[in-house]
Amino acid sequence: MKIHYDVEGGEFISAGVASSKLKKTLKQLGISPNVIRKVSICMYEAEINMVIHADGGVIDVEITPENIEILIKDEGPGIEDLDLAMQVGYSTASSKAREMGFGAGMGLPNIKRHSDGMKIETKVGEGTKLELIFNIK
Amino acid sequence: MEEIFHSVRLDIDKCIGCTDCIKRCPTEAIRVRNGKAHIMDERCIDCGMCIRICRNHAKKAVTEPLDSINDYKFKVAIPAPTLYTQFRNVVDPNIILTALKRLGFDEVFEVARAAEIITEESKKILAKGKIPKPVISSACPAIVKLIQIRFPSLIPNILPIISPKEAMARYAKKYLVRKGIKKEDIGVFFISPCAAKVTNSKQPQVIDESYVDGVISLKEIYLKLVPVIKTIKEPEILQMSSNTGIGWAHTGGEGYASGIENHIAVDGIENVIKILEKVENGKLDDVNFIECLACVGGCLGGPLTVENCFVSSNRMDRIKKFNENNKDNYIKRNIPLFDEKIDLYWSKPLQTKQVMKLDDDVEKAIEKLEQLEEIYDMLPKIDCGSCGAPTCRALAEDIVCGKAHIEDCVFMLRQKVRDMAEQMVTLAQKMPPSISKENTNGGTKII
Ligand code: SF4
Numbered sequence: 001m002k003i004h005y006d007v008e009g010g011e012f013i014s015a016g017v018a019s020s021k022l023k024k025t026l027k028q029l030g031i032s033p034n035v036i037r038k039v040s041i042c043m044y045e046a047e048i049n050m051v052i053h054a055d056g057g058v059i060d061v062e063i064t065p066e067n068i069e070i071l072i073k074d075e076g077p078g079i080e081d082l083d084l085a086m087q088v089g090y091s092t093a094s095s096k097a098r099e100m101g102f103g104a105g106m107g108l109p110n111i112k113r114h115s116d117g118m119k120i121e122t123k124v125g126e127g128t129k130l131e132l133i134f135n136i137k
Numbered sequence: 138m139e140e141i142f143h144s145v146r147l148d149i150d151k152c153i154g155c156t157d158c159i160k161r162c163p164t165e166a167i168r169v170r171n172g173k174a175h176i177m178d179e180r181c182i183d184c185g186m187c188i189r190i191c192r193n194h195a196k197k198a199v200t201e202p203l204d205s206i207n208d209y210k211f212k213v214a215i216p217a218p219t220l221y222t223q224f225r226n227v228v229d230p231n232i233i234l235t236a237l238k239r240l241g242f243d244e245v246f247e248v249a250r251a252a253e254i255i256t257e258e259s260k261k262i263l264a265k266g267k268i269p270k271p272v273i274s275s276a277c278p279a280i281v282k283l284i285q286i287r288f289p290s291l292i293p294n295i296l297p298i299i300s301p302k303e304a305m306a307r308y309a310k311k312y313l314v315r316k317g318i319k320k321e322d323i324g325v326f327f328i329s330p331c332a333a334k335v336t337n338s339k340q341p342q343v344i345d346e347s348y349v350d351g352v353i354s355l356k357e358i359y360l361k362l363v364p365v366i367k368t369i370k371e372p373e374i375l376q377m378s379s380n381t382g383i384g385w386a387h388t389g390g391e392g393y394a395s396g397i398e399n400h401i402a403v404d405g406i407e408n409v410i411k412i413l414e415k416v417e418n419g420k421l422d423d424v425n426f427i428e429c430l431a432c433v434g435g436c437l438g439g440p441l442t443v444e445n446c447f448v449s450s451n452r453m454d455r456i457k458k459f460n461e462n463n464k465d466n467y468i469k470r471n472i473p474l475f476d477e478k479i480d481l482y483w484s485k486p487l488q489t490k491q492v493m494k495l496d497d498d499v500e501k502a503i504e505k506l507e508q509l510e511e512i513y514d515m516l517p518k519i520d521c522g523s524c525g526a527p528t529c530r531a532l533a534e535d536i537v538c539g540k541a542h543i544e545d546c547v548f549m550l551r552q553k554v555r556d557m558a559e560q561m562v563t564l565a566q567k568m569p570p571s572i573s574k575e576n577t578n579g580g581t582k583i584i
């Protein structure tokens with residue numbers, strides 16, 4: 001099954017809506033708590049990233065009995081140095097975002113650690129595409 | 138399957154089916170069917186939200202009547218500290234404890250004192266650092282159930298320690314048996330501000346058996362205590378607890394007592410849900426301890442209390458001040474109650490309860506979810522509640538689970554009636570050719 005979410009940019013307060021909804025859906029499917037937690041952490045992190053850096057974007061989720069695939073796409077500024085962004089603690093978040101406690105630089109490394117597969121494509125000036133996969137069984 | 142016990146019940150005669158309660162239930166456990174509210178047992182966490190919401194007083198918590206203490210030869214009251222805050226102009230806990238004895242109890246032991254012991258034990262577990270952070274308090278049974286149902290991935294974070302009331306019941310029984318009273322003669326009664334604590338005494342999930350023999354609602358005992366309290370001039374010295382234990386009744390009290398740094402205290406079930414969402418998103422693992430209480434104000438705001446929780450909170454401050462000024466009194470009651478060795482830990486793990494799932498088989502669940510989305514798309518999404526479900530989404534869920542029909546939605550019903558009416562008009566226009574005024578021959582209409 002496929003689910004689509006639109007994520008608005010700049011809305012720090014409402015960030016996390018898509019991850020909350022997805023979590024509820026996964027609970028309805030009886031997915032194991034452990035997998036739900038991993039998905040929650042990654043989805044929320046990605047959603048926040050999108051809000052902070054990219055003025056929103058879209059999230060498409062496909063769930064099969066075997067796995068959960070999440071495609072997160074934005075048309076933001078893209079990531080200049082991907083290797084750097086993958087380092088724990090590195091962040092380019094705006095001071096506004098930091099003041100609100102976001103952008104501590106945990107995003108991508110955290111996502112990588114909690115997903116069963118991660119692919120990232122990014123182009124400066126064009127945006128970022130993040131593909132995540134989680135095994136259900 | 139074992140039958141599920143709940144303290145929260147419906148008084149069917151009083152319910153007018155107004156749908157107020159269905160909308161505020163944190164686990165979407167209530168539906169209105171045939172004009173009456175209906176609680177889904179497997180989802181109810183006994184938080185008492187509906188008791189508070191219902192203006193017709195149709196939701197209530199079932200507790201034992203005071204008379205039931207007479208089933209036992211030796212009657213013990215273990216009051217929750219919230220009881221102390223319910224009486225105007227009474228700040229000395231000894232007065233209330235003495236009054237309880239006058240109501241017919243042979244002995245009173247404060248749950249607040251056991252809370253202090255639990256605090257000490259909690260500190261030890263937290264220091265070991267084996268439970269994933271943030272550690273979540275297990276003190277509020279409604280929250281433990283909420284986690285079990287809505288946040289099962291957080292079960293490992295819960296502090297696996299028994300509640301103060303349970304600890305007190307165990308200490309009391311052991312102590313009295315040692316003093317020569319027969320175990321079967323002892324009846325331990327918890328005086329409760331809380332419906333969830335009634336439920337978890339009747340049907341504990343993490344221990345084999347509760348040592349609490351009955352739960353009496355604070356409301357009921359309040360009415361009986363008021364006249365007695367007035368007659369007490371010289372109270373007995375019965376208090377053993379200090380401000381640390383008494384403060385547990387209030388939001389933040391447990392965290393304060395344990396002296397744990399970097400902790401969050403949150404009350405009100407909707408606020409708790411927001412915090413637990415954050416924990417589930419991995420956003421609070423830098424916090425050591427989270428104390429979550431379902432009621433606003435903590436147990437001071439429990440559904441079985443009498444006084445407004447903000448007023449109670451003011452009383453709590455005054456009681457604490459009084460205790461500060463009378464520190465010597467409670468030292469006087471120094472009995473070897475806590476010399477006993479009792480187990481303060483859960484004896485079995487908390488099981489996950491996937492009550493939200495649509496089907497046991499993932500494949501089928503996905504199918505149902507797809508149907509659910511389709512149905513939801515058709516619904517007006519205004520969550521009016523007229524169908525008896527809290528939201529349009531919940532109705533869609535009920536429909537795929539075969540528990541409701543799409544026509545339960547008044548808008549869908551109206552739409553359907555309109556479609557039918559249109560069809561009827563079209564049909565009515567189709568006259569048999571013999572009497573039809575329409576002459577289709579040649580295409581010219583003869584009027
Ligand atoms: S709030 Fe619920 S229990 Fe009370 S009258 Fe309305 S439907 Fe019935």
Ligand code: SF4
Binds near residue numbers: 184334436
């Ligand atoms: S806050 Fe206290 S009274 Fe309210 S549900 Fe929890 S334990 Fe019961």
